[in-house]
Amino acid sequence: MLPQPAIRTTPRNEALRRPMAPAAGQVAVAAVQGHLGQSMQMMGAVMSFPRNSEIFGENEPADYVYKVVSGSVRTYKILSDGRRQVGGFYLPGDIFGLEFADEHTFSAEAISDAKVVVVKRSALTALAGRDASIGRELFALTGRELRRVQDRVLLLVKSAQERVAGFLLEMAERAAAGNIVELPMSRQDIADYLGLTIETVSRTLTGLETAAAIEVPTSRRIVLRNRSALNRLNG
Amino acid sequence: MLPQPAIRTTPRNEALRRPMAPAAGQVAVAAVQGHLGQSMQMMGAVMSFPRNSEIFGENEPADYVYKVVSGSVRTYKILSDGRRQVGGFYLPGDIFGLEFADEHTFSAEAISDAKVVVVKRSALTALAGRDASIGRELFALTGRELRRVQDRVLLLVKSAQERVAGFLLEMAERAAAGNIVELPMSRQDIADYLGLTIETVSRTLTGLETAAAIEVPTSRRIVLRNRSALNRLNG
DNA sequence: CGATGCGTTGATAACTTTCAAATTTAGTGG
């Protein structure tokens, strides 16, 4: 039960700049997004974060809410024994960093070079006060987040094979082009997300490939060959 | 990976009756409770559920919100492979069954004979519209729930010993009389909550007792002998 | 090139589950 590396280069952006112009359609934003996502894009500043840089830290005041424009983001927490637990992965269009408490419960880092819209939380809640549909969307967002975490609990009580299969299906749902899933994150990220080791993740993927459920042409690209088999494994 | 029993006697209360009179202080309600809890007690009907009876079922419309008056309650879900996953335990004063979606995501059962206040969700949200403090409390409740589930994710990536130690500390925080924790639930309930087998839970408790961290005078009563040791094990 | 990071594979150890049985506790009827 020893710590896994969790190496970090952690440059910090010190100031929030106004966006240069919200350049509509500039990036691949997740398909449908509600009023809320659009409002954030209008109100917020776009910031760029290089690969592996910190977006915010655990226990920092949660004064801002974030939305991924391009690239991808992970949230995580370092446990007392040094292990790293990844809280979630956020892809273009996803909102993250919205907290109920005053402080962030996770840290956030860019997995790959990322552009992120940053909005003051107070501005968002003020907007929700004026526009009931925004309030409902914030509420719904919270509900989805709760559901997402509950689903992860269900995933974590299962075997390694079920966790990996479940993870692939989750990513496929969120980021698939046909049957091809491009994983932005490393094996270590996946392992820390699923509560496994990188070796077990790697071996499980190899096993799924041997079982003809997937193909792994490159380590970051997974082709789903047999979804029903994956669904079966997922339980 | 086979199903564990999950035996159920499942009488259902069919109708909601008006309470006979909210008889203040009639029962041991958790220490401090906000406006919300009090309002529920005023507005709601008190219902009695015998041990192991169903309070609501997964996928039923979530039209009511519940608050434990006496006894205790578990929520759970049966997974496709027949295993049972316990979602949480609710003690006197705790609110449960509040959903974001239209349907319950878990089933709920009385662990021991239980009295529960039942309030129409619509009545509660209407109240929240008139009384902002209720709205805030509902919001805070959601935040706590989210935190609770996130904490469980952190628990589930750990070893059996860490999970059991963490569980005992959680229960101690919620229901301890000094260092004595009375567990309302069975080993099977604990196992299904922690994603372990009853044998592992039992052996781990025996191990903690051998290590002088706890005493187990009866199977449902745990005496915490060395909290710092438990905290250390908890990670 | 040679260093470095990432991913895979192998051998072994540690941990948890499974299957089986013994023991204790709780519930029921006399």
Next chain:
DNA sequence: CCACTAAATTTGAAAGTTATCAACGCATCG
């Protein structure tokens, strides 16, 4: 209240799963 049966818990032995430790391959980058 006691005896009896069923249920819950504990304990043991063996099997299965995952982690750990170690080595290797591959690609990138200076």
